[in-house]
Amino acid sequence: MSTASELPSLRLDATREEVLERAATIVARAWQSFDRARPGQPEVDERLHRLLRDALPERGSSALAALDDAAQLLDESIAQPRPRFFAFVGSSGLEIGVLGDLLASCFDVNLAVWAGAASEVEDQAVRWVSEFVGYPAAAGAFTSGGTISNVTALATARERALPGSRRAGLHGTRAALYCSREAHYSVVRSAELLGIGSEQVRSLELDESRRLRPEAVAEAIDADHAAGVTPVAVVATAGTTLTGAVDPVGALADVCASRGVWLHVDGAYGVAAASTAPAGHLFAGLDRADSVTLDAHKWLFLPKACGVVLVRRHEDLHGALAHEEDYIPHERPDHHMVDITLEYSRPFRALKLWLAFRAHGADAIRAAIERNLGQARLLYDEVARHEELEHLCGEPQLSIVPFRHVPVGMPAAALDEHNARLVGALQRQGDVWVAPARVDGTVCLRPCVVNYRTTDDDVRALVEAVLDVGRTVS
């Protein structure tokens, strides 16, 4: 018979069934509240404000009460799965993915090295996502997101361009990266971390569709070659964060192939749309890239964090990242994931994507992306219909539609201030959630539609809210 002292420590004051039931009720309520837009964003109430100033509790208290407080705090937070969240590149908290996170953290497997069946699931999820976007990946890994995927891919490119540099350092060797001036800042961050230097990032001018110009890339690479600078990689953005522009991957692949330069496609936001009929053509040539970044927590609707980095040749990742350490012997070289990842301890992020493909099928996920593409087009048309609204870019390539409010008679010099105030007022009202951005220095709203819960009515409500609040804001 076990005595109380033999029971595991850290037991809760309620039964497992009770806490699970409470958690399930909280989740079910949240999902119900995400089904439709709610009026306004609630403030954090006074009781919770006081609670958040409490000192470290020495003694435990009711687990059920703590769960209830957590639920209220989350309800009073800005949750991206709500259908009228249009800011940044949001995530949607796909329900099967939430359950995947729960299960993954319950079993808490570590994908640093061989983790049994979980390692096979990660392999299969890598294969499935590659197939979904049409990229012939030989290897890949789940990461915490686009930033780490980009650093991983560019570390790999650096070792390819400058063999041995991971060990010897750059030793004064000048190296460079090439991308559009609207590439995500993680490219610059990668250059800083990898010793290439942010000043060696050639942030090149855009064409009229805000895409990288292949001729400009070719010229920049040739000029660097002539000056003794080693080109490390061209980064094509397949869906820029600011406007959703998709760089011409095929033409950039030609430039890279003729010059022996690595082509990385940062598709963190956009590459999921390569799977769709309306947008697939924009990604032609993707299969020629050396590496690809995709965030399943963006347009595959999963909860954060679920990034994927894919490479064409396993040995490239391995050559750049493999380590021999006494505390992680190579028991199974084929599944020694620390050899191809930046992270050591790595949670089982693949499970939620695997579950999403199992439960919904690729077809339904593709259809949800296509619906968002259609909604971006609807938003573009709605903006065009109102003379008080003005687009800042042409028709959306993917699902971002930057626009601003232009009240009749307002002097041009006052418009930036007006639109910044408008975003502030919209956020205080909280019915729709948008963030401000600047396109060519002009302040605007930059809605992005990447949520499977968003309806056409939600898109129309965004336009109505901008017009209503825009007319009254001062």
Ligand SMILES: Cc1ncc(COP(=O)(O)O)c(C=O)c1O
């Ligand atoms: C094109 C692009 N690359 C990289 C990132 C960074 O992704 P994460 O926030 O997952 O690190 C983003 C984020 O929006 C992005 O849009």
